[in-house]
Amino acid sequence: MHRSLVALLLVACSRPSPPPASPPVADSAPHVVAAVPIDAAPDAFVTPSCVDDGKPYDEQALRARLAHLASPELDGRAPGTDGDRAARAFIAERFRCLGLTPAGDDGFAQPLTANGAATANLVGYVPGTSSTDIIVVGAHHDHVGDKHLGANDNASGVVALLAVAQAVRQHGPARRAIAFVAFGGEEGGLLGSLHFVAHPPAALPLERVVQYINLDMVGSHKAQHGVAAFGAFPGFASTKHLVANQRKYPRTNVWLGGHSVRGDQVGFCKQRIPYVFFWTPDDRCYHETCDTADRIDYPRMVDIAALAGDLVLGLADDTADLAAARARTGCGRSM
Numbered sequence: 570m571h572r573s574l575v576a577l578l579l580v581a582c583s584r585p586s587p588p589p590a591s592p593p594v595a596d597s598a599p600h601v602v603a604a605v606p607i608d609a610a611p612d613a614f615v616t617p618s619c620v621d622d623g624k625p626y627d628e629q630a631l632r633a634r635l636a637h638l639a640s641p642e643l644d645g646r647a648p649g650t651d652g653d654r655a656a657r658a659f660i661a662e663r664f665r666c667l668g669l670t671p672a673g674d675d676g677f678a679q680p681l682t683a684n685g686a687a688t689a690n691l692v693g694y695v696p697g698t699s700s701t702d703i704i705v706v707g708a709h710h711d712h713v714g715d716k717h718l719g720a721n722d723n724a725s726g727v728v729a730l731l732a733v734a735q736a737v738r739q740h741g742p743a744r745r746a747i748a749f750v751a752f753g754g755e756e757g758g759l760l761g762s763l764h765f766v767a768h769p770p771a772a773l774p775l776e777r778v779v780q781y782i783n784l785d786m787v788g789s790h791k792a793q794h795g796v797a798a799f800g801a802f803p804g805f806a807s808t809k810h811l812v813a814n815q816r817k818y819p820r821t822n823v824w825l826g827g828h829s830v831r832g833d834q835v836g837f838c839k840q841r842i843p844y845v846f847f848w849t850p851d852d853r854c855y856h857e858t859c860d861t862a863d864r865i866d867y868p869r870m871v872d873i874a875a876l877a878g879d880l881v882l883g884l885a886d887d888t889a890d891l892a893a894a895r896a897r898t899g900c901g902r903s904m
């Protein structure tokens with residue numbers, strides 16, 4: 570055992586303090602950091618994990634996260650505001666404690682300018698075990714601000730994305746890499762996702778992305794008793810997994826197929842990447858000040874998150890050649 574590991578174990582256990590002659594290894598956090606072997610990932614020792622802090626699709630946990638993101642304090646998370654920064658810090662902290670590998674320019678952050686305001690995408694991933702393919706899951710974190718709190722649009726998608734990330738980490742490694750991206754600047758014209766597609770992180774080259782999954786407004790199933798899964802066309806791998814899993818959620822109606830030309834999937838579709846865009850129509854409060862946390866259809870939002878997670882893991886371990894499928898079909902636009 571590495572000598573510094575012994576020191577760490579002394580720190581970790583509630584043993585009596587070492588004799589006074591010993592170096593003071595146990596009295597403050599900086600010493601713990603210094604004791605980490607240089608060939609180990611420091612976060613494995615100093616970062617508390619939240620991978621197992623609950624079930625991934627626990628309704629109360631998702632409610633609490635949504636309540637924070639859609640709180641009056643964050644005031645609708647418009648790019649460049651304190652609320653935007655608070656939302657990004659919250660998401661980055663969750664990415665970090667879930668053990669995602671940072672893939673931004675600065676940790677998880679991929680900075681960008683949205684109509685003159687400084688904001689960022691947040692990018693992290695779980696490496697694959699036996700494939701170079703990548704599945705990307707995205708949800709935009711911004712909204713329009715100024716008392717428009719954006720609970721459905723799109724705090725709902727962000728909490729669904731975080732739930733899927735936790736499910737993936739609890740599941741353990743899959744064949745394909747799975748990347749999670751919280752986009753900024755969507756409301757200003759898909760700015761974060763277009764920036765991502767124009768400047769993909771070195772670890773996530775677009776030519777290896779075989780599927781994009783978009784989560785935007787997944788909290789209003791009750792408005793029209795259904796959730797769209799745009800982009801899930803007959804014969805697509807995504808459709809196979811959705812059909813196989815949707816019976817697990819009998820109270821959630823899934824409408825398969827159709828194209829959407831609005832949303833963060835657009836840039837991916839232009840790169841001929843198949844997508845599934847989960848979206849529930851909101852009859853009344855779309856971009857209105859009544860898009861608040863109390864209107865969210867939580868049980869169905871949790872179902873949609875879980876179905877998205879089933880889809881992600883199903884695709885990540887699918888033995889089919891998804892790169893060949895992408896090359897053949899693109900996103901289905903020309904079909």
Ligand SMILES: [Zn+2]
Pocket residue numbers: 709722723755785786
């Ligand atoms: Zn949106």
